[in-house]
Amino acid sequence: MATPASARYDSIVIGAGHNGLVCAALLARTGRSVLVLEASAQVGGAAVTREFAPGFRVSAGAHLLHLMPADLKGELKLEAHGLEWAAQRLETTALLADAPPLKLDQGAAAQTGLSAADTQAYAKYSARMRRFAAALAPLFARPPPRLGTTAWGDRLALLSIGWQIRRLGRRDMRELLRIGGMNVYDLLQEHFESAALKGALGFDAVLGANFGVRSPGTVLTLLYRLAAESAAGNAGFSQPRGGMGALCNALAQAAQAAGAVIRTGAKVNGILVEDDRAGGVVLESGERAFARNVISNADPKTTFLELLGARHLDTGFVRRVKHLRARGLAAKLHLALNRAPRFTGLTESAQRGRLLVAPSLEHIERAYNHAKYGEVSAAPAMEVTVPSMNDSALAPPGQHVLSAIVQYAPYALKEGWESGRQRLVGAALETLERAAPGLRDSVIAAELLTPADMEQEFRISGGHWHHVDLAFDQILMVRPVPGAAQYSTPVDGLYLCGAGCHPGGGVMGVAGRNAALQVLRTSP
Amino acid sequence: MSESPATHFTQPLQKTPFHERARALSQVDSFIAWAGYTTVDVFTTAEQEYFAIRNACTLYDLTPMVKYRIAGRDALAYLNRLVTRDVAKLKPDRVAYCVWCNDAGHLIDDGTIFRLGESQYRLCTAERQIDWLLDSSIGFDVEISEVTEQVAALSLQGPTSCAVLKAAGLQGVEKLRMFEIGHFALQGRALTVSRTGFTGDLGYELWMEPEQAEEIWDALMAAGRSRGIRAIGSQALNIARIEAGFLSPNVDFVSAEHTIRTGRDRSPLELGLGWLVDFEKGHFTGRRALKNELQRGPRRRLVGLDIAGNKPAHNALLYADERGRREVGSVSSAVWSPTCKRNIALAMVDAPHFKIGATVWAEIYLSRELVWERRMSRALVVERPFFAPERRRATPPADT
Numbered sequence: 001m002a003t004p005a006s007a008r009y010d011s012i013v014i015g016a017g018h019n020g021l022v023c024a025a026l027l028a029r030t031g032r033s034v035l036v037l038e039a040s041a042q043v044g045g046a047a048v049t050r051e052f053a054p055g056f057r058v059s060a061g062a063h064l065l066h067l068m069p070a071d072l073k074g075e076l077k078l079e080a081h082g083l084e085w086a087a088q089r090l091e092t093t094a095l096l097a098d099a100p101p102l103k104l105d106q107g108a109a110a111q112t113g114l115s116a117a118d119t120q121a122y123a124k125y126s127a128r129m130r131r132f133a134a135a136l137a138p139l140f141a142r143p144p145p146r147l148g149t150t151a152w153g154d155r156l157a158l159l160s161i162g163w164q165i166r167r168l169g170r171r172d173m174r175e176l177l178r179i180g181g182m183n184v185y186d187l188l189q190e191h192f193e194s195a196a197l198k199g200a201l202g203f204d205a206v207l208g209a210n211f212g213v214r215s216p217g218t219v220l221t222l223l224y225r226l227a228a229e230s231a232a233g234n235a236g237f238s239q240p241r242g243g244m245g246a247l248c249n250a251l252a253q254a255a256q257a258a259g260a261v262i263r264t265g266a267k268v269n270g271i272l273v274e275d276d277r278a279g280g281v282v283l284e285s286g287e288r289a290f291a292r293n294v295i296s297n298a299d300p301k302t303t304f305l306e307l308l309g310a311r312h313l314d315t316g317f318v319r320r321v322k323h324l325r326a327r328g329l330a331a332k333l334h335l336a337l338n339r340a341p342r343f344t345g346l347t348e349s350a351q352r353g354r355l356l357v358a359p360s361l362e363h364i365e366r367a368y369n370h371a372k373y374g375e376v377s378a379a380p381a382m383e384v385t386v387p388s389m390n391d392s393a394l395a396p397p398g399q400h401v402l403s404a405i406v407q408y409a410p411y412a413l414k415e416g417w418e419s420g421r422q423r424l425v426g427a428a429l430e431t432l433e434r435a436a437p438g439l440r441d442s443v444i445a446a447e448l449l450t451p452a453d454m455e456q457e458f459r460i461s462g463g464h465w466h467h468v469d470l471a472f473d474q475i476l477m478v479r480p481v482p483g484a485a486q487y488s489t490p491v492d493g494l495y496l497c498g499a500g501c502h503p504g505g506g507v508m509g510v511a512g513r514n515a516a517l518q519v520l521r522t523s524p
Numbered sequence: 525m526s527e528s529p530a531t532h533f534t535q536p537l538q539k540t541p542f543h544e545r546a547r548a549l550s551q552v553d554s555f556i557a558w559a560g561y562t563t564v565d566v567f568t569t570a571e572q573e574y575f576a577i578r579n580a581c582t583l584y585d586l587t588p589m590v591k592y593r594i595a596g597r598d599a600l601a602y603l604n605r606l607v608t609r610d611v612a613k614l615k616p617d618r619v620a621y622c623v624w625c626n627d628a629g630h631l632i633d634d635g636t637i638f639r640l641g642e643s644q645y646r647l648c649t650a651e652r653q654i655d656w657l658l659d660s661s662i663g664f665d666v667e668i669s670e671v672t673e674q675v676a677a678l679s680l681q682g683p684t685s686c687a688v689l690k691a692a693g694l695q696g697v698e699k700l701r702m703f704e705i706g707h708f709a710l711q712g713r714a715l716t717v718s719r720t721g722f723t724g725d726l727g728y729e730l731w732m733e734p735e736q737a738e739e740i741w742d743a744l745m746a747a748g749r750s751r752g753i754r755a756i757g758s759q760a761l762n763i764a765r766i767e768a769g770f771l772s773p774n775v776d777f778v779s780a781e782h783t784i785r786t787g788r789d790r791s792p793l794e795l796g797l798g799w800l801v802d803f804e805k806g807h808f809t810g811r812r813a814l815k816n817e818l819q820r821g822p823r824r825r826l827v828g829l830d831i832a833g834n835k836p837a838h839n840a841l842l843y844a845d846e847r848g849r850r851e852v853g854s855v856s857s858a859v860w861s862p863t864c865k866r867n868i869a870l871a872m873v874d875a876p877h878f879k880i881g882a883t884v885w886a887e888i889y890l891s892r893e894l895v896w897e898r899r900m901s902r903a904l905v906v907e908r909p910f911f912a913p914e915r916r917r918a919t920p921p922a923d924t
Binding site for chain 2: 276305309310311312313314315316317318319322483490
């Protein structure tokens, strides 16, 4: 197909996920011509709201927003571009099998349902973890420094990390270094008596990760999550009106208002390389589009091994990309309910919030054991929301939508997802039924998105919502792999901006912002 | 491969198909391990064998050379991404010397690529490489298999080697040009001949099925009797290869996959193999790093040295000054060249001392009946190869 001469952009963004849209908006705001190409019919990538049963709509991926920095939301004027909140600062409550639910509130001086010792320990623990998180938070706002270079920028960044940690003071620094390599099971055992509290706190360390609570490095993943929340301003969990898709629609509007062109239904099949420089893309239709910079919102494996192709890369680099651990372990369960679920013992505001099914650390670890051997968890751990409680437009009048993250659901299930799907839905329903008697009878329709489904629907190799596991060897300056950890890649003109980059996924938008900064810096 | 993977360790060193013949000729019982095989280091004396390379004709058992079959739709694209040279220029029935690098542009190994068909190649290497070769195949439609044990190989080198092959009945072998492959029959047995070698002299390498190895050895020995044919071991070959200026892995460089200390890797530019690097052919592993290195300028280079005196400068440190205050490199291979009558060496020398004509000083230690003497010998940086007779490329070769 002939390409009009005008179709040469400053930057082409492959994929209109939230990071791609953030990146496009920030670049367009500087006056650059930006084209965003999205394979699906709507923008958002995995952060979409879509119908899963007639009249029932739900956020297909993440269902709560808690990591997007306030300054980024402000910078892009998302509220002016149509973003409204269905609810903000949602409560978190742990659902327990044979005890009243446990409300988790870090700020509260007195917790209900906890012993005096636990109440005291919880306040101390929360305060200390918040201090650690605040010390680590500056890591999120910029491209990670490179190791082993003589560049002053890298040295300063490394020094400032060291300084932030040193500034914690001797006791805290010692404690941070002590717990940094531990597993979260051991850490929580040191602090608390209550199994319910430990389960609820431990679940945050493994949510969306290929870990059980006894896996090495899970304190790090917990600190990482808390630091991301701290970097986002500790604004708590919120729910955009219209689901996560509405956030992406606002991002898309912000990008378009800044001058970016967004095309949906435009699947990119390959990245064009000329003279060792990325110079455009070829679409499934055969159409070509050209630009000085190509920025991929796709996951690293898809970007490098499929869109670009190994032949443009060195063997060692390809080997590292190939060996990335990028298989999802979290499934998404969507239920259409013909009436409001009634969770035993929950207050009205708790029902609107975030509900955890992780009654003990042992429960999570046992659920993980199955996954280690390629099986679905017999009793899964879950993060549950009923978004229609806050946003009635998501379901027909009087009816409701339940959205749950279900762990663990291994990407490569031994028995195959044909039969495994029924098994996991059954196990999840059984658990929910115990917490909300009668819920099972109110189910009109159920949808389970397994990692394999997410791979198909959202074009994420492995179906991992962070694209690539967040773990000690896949974060910061080695995320996704050395040689591509500063958003630029070995191929000039090709950048990454997705969740596979520092600092990861979870509807943060920071990877997209950092990538835009890197493009502005390296391709003036 | 061994018959059973579970018992291979009971026989640490394998025997090549020529082993019985070699053992019968061995007078000093000097065998060494080479890539998992036992092979001859010296049959009689290294000097005697060396002079046969330069003045007559020699047989050397090349079977342990690691061989890979590379075939498939993307074989060419694969090889071009693997090695630094443009394999697209390699025509069928031709051989190319090449090197391959890691991402940092540091040498992993050198070897030869034989183009045996439209999209069928054989890669011969010193070290086993299957891990790197397979990782390099991610994204390519190519089949890679090791065929070391399926192919027996002999190197026939020396001024009378062509005449010996003709006498053995290989009609038309004299038409083979350097790096060309020919297909012949010897006493009814298929024999592939390439005009290649590691001596810098006229010579051929012969590739055959292991079952026919002994018959072909016998036929060559019979045909070469009047032309001074002699079986040689690795020591004699080593003298010839230094004269020819060829690099030996783990002697003149260490594979970048094996180095532990930083700064011990070597790039092809540093090893004087820049002529093998084609920046215009498209991407290959290490290209971006080598391009940077080219812009930065070389920090050190492998050079030939002509050293005063007659004592080989084995492992000598090199200095910029005679008093030995500034170290500028070290010798990796050294030998008294019997043909050139020069004391030669291959050495890695820091910038700017590697320029042709520059002088450095070699610190040589001599044992005089267990009393050690230190000698600082003037060493001149000279062109390689040290010895390159016209006959190595003359086609047809003189009928000797």
